[in-house]
Amino acid sequence: MPNKKIKTIFNVVEEKSKPARMNLYGFIGATYWDDEEQSVTTKAVNQALKEITADEIDVHINSYGGDAFEGxxxxxxxxxxxxxINIYIDALAASAASIVAMAGDKIYMPENSQLMVHHAATMIYGDASDLESAVADLNKMDKSLVLTYMTRFTGTEDELTALLDAGTFLNTDEAVALGLADEVIEYVEPQEPQEPQEPKEPEEPKSVANIKEKLIAKYHGKIAAKVVTKHKRQPTIAEKLINLAKEAE
Structure with a gap:
């Protein structure tokens, strides 16, 4: 069966006997410019899900985030x-995109990717009443975010809150340790089969001390020569008089 491309902004592809693929690249939620090529919305994701016949989907994410409610x-x-749902964080899942990532039955992160979490944020203009209302709304939103992260987070709610307070970027090892990802992907070049070889004597481990000693042994002569030339001692007055006397004989 040839690849089946579903007409959405996510470049969804289905291939026989393989998971479908959905790319969630770009802003989470509608952009100010209504740019559908850069927007990832709940409506569009639901439409794509209706059209996908596969029972398994590889969802690839690369996004700085966006609207928390859309996430x-x-x-x-x-x-x-x-x-x-298999989530792959291709480079970054930040802010609202990190909420989307938590939907994975499995979350995979290439070793050079990152996850970023923080508290809900907004832009507000108004009087004290408007600001107080915004704070109350943000606190409610934070509770929704915490509930979502805690479906996976291995620590306590207080520890999660501390991460959100700091606006934390997590590398792959950190995300896995905290339960926010499952596996780190390492890309290894395929190796050509090689003929069996005679076993070699085990090499001495390359510690920092060993490397330093090798460099000193290699460059010691050159370094010493430069030091001597640079700091060559001038003769004293007495030595100069002795030398003059010897030359006069």
Whole structure:
């Protein structure tokens, strides 16, 4: 069966006997410019899910984030799809995109990718009443974010809150340790089969001390010569008089 491309902004592809692929690249939620090529919305994800016939989907994410409510909406859409969702963080899943990533039955991170989490944020203009209302709304949103992260986070809610307070970037090892990812992907070049060889004597481990000693042994002569030339001692007055006397004889 040839590849089947579904007409969405996500470049969804289905191939026989393989998981479908969905690319969630770009801003989470509608952009100010209504640029559908750069927007990842709950509506569009739901439409793609309806059209995908495969029972398993590889969802690839690379996004700085966006609208927190859209992130939660996409998270819930993926969780409610009754499909196996494999999340791949291709480079970065930040802010609302990290919420989307939590929908994975498995979350995979290439070793050079990152996950970023922080508290809900907003831009507000108004009087004290408007600001107080915004704070209350943000606190409610934070509770929704915490509930989502805690479905995976291995620590306590207080520890998670501390991470959100700091606006934390997590590398792959850190994300796995905290339960926010499952596996680190390492890309290894395929090796050509080689003829069996005679066993070699084990090499001495390359410690920092060994490397330093080798460099000193290699460059000691040159370094010493430079030092002597640079700091050559001038003769004293007495030595100069003795030398003059010797020359006069």
């Amino acid at each position: 939660i909406g996409i998270y819930n859409a993926l969780k409610q799809s009754n499909k196996t």
